[in-house]
Amino acid sequence: MSQRQAPAAQKKTALILVGVVALMVSLSFAAVPFYDWFCRVTGFGGTTGVAETESHNMLDRRITLRFDASLAAGMPWEFRPAVPEMQIRIGENGLAFYEAYNPTDRAIAGTASYNVAPYSAGGYFVKVHCFCFEQQVLQPGERVSMPVSFYVDPSIMDDPEGRLLKEITLSYTFHVTDLPAGQADAGGAAASTAAN
Known part of the structure; x- marks a missing residue:
């Protein structure tokens, strides 16, 4: 890999990592309403x-x-x-x-x-x-x-x-x-x- 390609590869890796972090944060916020909906529909965990x-x-x-x-x-x-x-x-x-x-x-x-x-x-x-x-x-x-x-x-x-x-x-x-x-x-x- 040439020195010119290294910064491009590092930039691509950094963008992928930022995307993964953004996805994980989004999923963590979606988990609470999803879990609440799941419990209400199924009665899981004693939800009435x-x-x-x-x-x-x-x-x-x-x-x-x-x-x-x-x-x-x-x-x-x-x-x-x-x-x-x-x-x-x-x-x-x-x-x-x-x-x-x-x-x-x-x-x-x-x-x-x-x-x-x-x-x-x-x-x-x-x-x-x-x-x-x-x-x-x-x-x-x-x-x-x-x-x-x-x-x-x-x-x-x-x-x-x-x-x-x-x-x-x-x-x-x-x-x-x-x-x-x-x-x-x-x-x-x-x-x-x-x-x-």
Whole structure:
């Protein structure tokens, strides 16, 4: 290789490496939305389904639903399910409540992440309305009751694993998030009812 060809080869190699780095960065940003879409479509990792309307097909078989609540590190709220478990029929529209309390002297915003266990039930557990769809803001000393309406899709009976399930656990974890602009002194929590 002549000295004249060496810089051209180095320039080509540098361009290829820059292209590879740009591709890797692009793929890393695309991975999160792709993974989220994949989980929602398949129920992978306990991701629940979401529907705009309630179920209209109810089966005679009953299933136990357990409700779990936890707080991420640094979240000072108190958070718990109003009732730890209930039994419903598959396809029946259920309504559960979680309670949150802000014991601090400042407004705190939170967002709930959620999943379903066992993971194989995720695609069959369908939420219609949920406090987890929106950020919640609790004022100092505020206590709220937050609803989640749901049903277990009757198609779970067509799944060889799903038809054997006797119970499903719905878990929420609240994380601190930034207060929306102008919300520091606003009263109430979005999509919640105060229970002072």
